[in-house]
Amino acid sequence: MPEKSSRGHSGAKKSGQKYQNTFAFTHNKGSKTTKKILALPVDGLCKRCTDQIQWRKQYRKYKPLTTPKKCVWCQLKNIKKAYHVICDDCAAKKGVCAKCLSMEELVEGNNPKTPQEILKEEQELERKLASMRERQRRSYLRKLSRGDIEPDQVPDVAASDDDFEYTDSEDEENETDGSEDDEELHNDN
Known part of the structure; x- marks a missing residue:
């Protein structure tokens, strides 16, 4: 019996795939x-x-x-x-x-973690949660319960998420600016 080849009945060699994936597919971010x-x-x-x-x-x-x-x-x-x-x-x-x-x-798929590694990760998580501000901690726990983030995605405490930082010097400037305006009004009268 003759050996089977990748050539069809006509003896012509098959060409490769017409459409190749040349770049990585990007998933929907929120899916x-x-x-x-x-x-x-x-x-x-x-x-x-x-x-x-x-x-x-x-x-x-x-x-x-x-x-x-x-x-x-x-x-x-x-x-x-x-x-x-x-x-x-x-x-x-x-x-x-x-x-x-x-x-x-x-x-082996996801290498199963040993009990010591799991305990170490839990202690690390507790330490990071203890060093967070109340607002950061509640936000993290809320996102975790909704499934928006994975348990191993603990935000850095050093990264501040405050949009506005007020200092005492800015407050004092605002107070003195207002008092100078009031003095000018009294002087004009």
């Missing part, structure tokens, strides 16, 4: 959907599949699942991540990629 998609972890996959998922996220081609999918091996509706064909439990038991089922080395 909640984009924020959710970018926050989803990419784990339990081989290097090739991880790169594919990252590309989909970068160019806004990633479509998250709306309902859980059925696992090919255990036949349970356990798949909650898009583009996976087996659930995380089956993938961990068999040691395969959850997308392409290859037995290649799996790429």
Whole structure:
């Protein structure tokens, strides 16, 4: 049997993709959907599949699942991540990629933090919150509860967010300016 080639029936070589992504796609800044998609972890996959998922996220081609999918091996509706064909439990038991089922080395997604690192970050957050002004602290906690910012995005306390800074010298100048005007009025009369 002759080997299959990338040439079609006519023997002509296929050309590459017509439209290539030559520059990075820019996401909508205020899109909640984009924020959710970018926050989803990419784990339990081989290097090739991880790169594919990252590309989909970068160019806004990633479509998250709306309902859980059925696992090919255990036949349970356990798949909650898009583009996976087996659930995380089956993938961990068999040691395969959850997308392409290859037995290649799996790429660790978001490296899980040790309890000591988590405790250290919490202490750092408490220290920064204690050094903030009341208004800054309440604003930060409000944004955190709404989901506008991530917990690790603690603003610097050194950066002052005061729009107007009044000093005593400016107040004194205003008081003396007003008193001089009053004296001139009295002198004119």
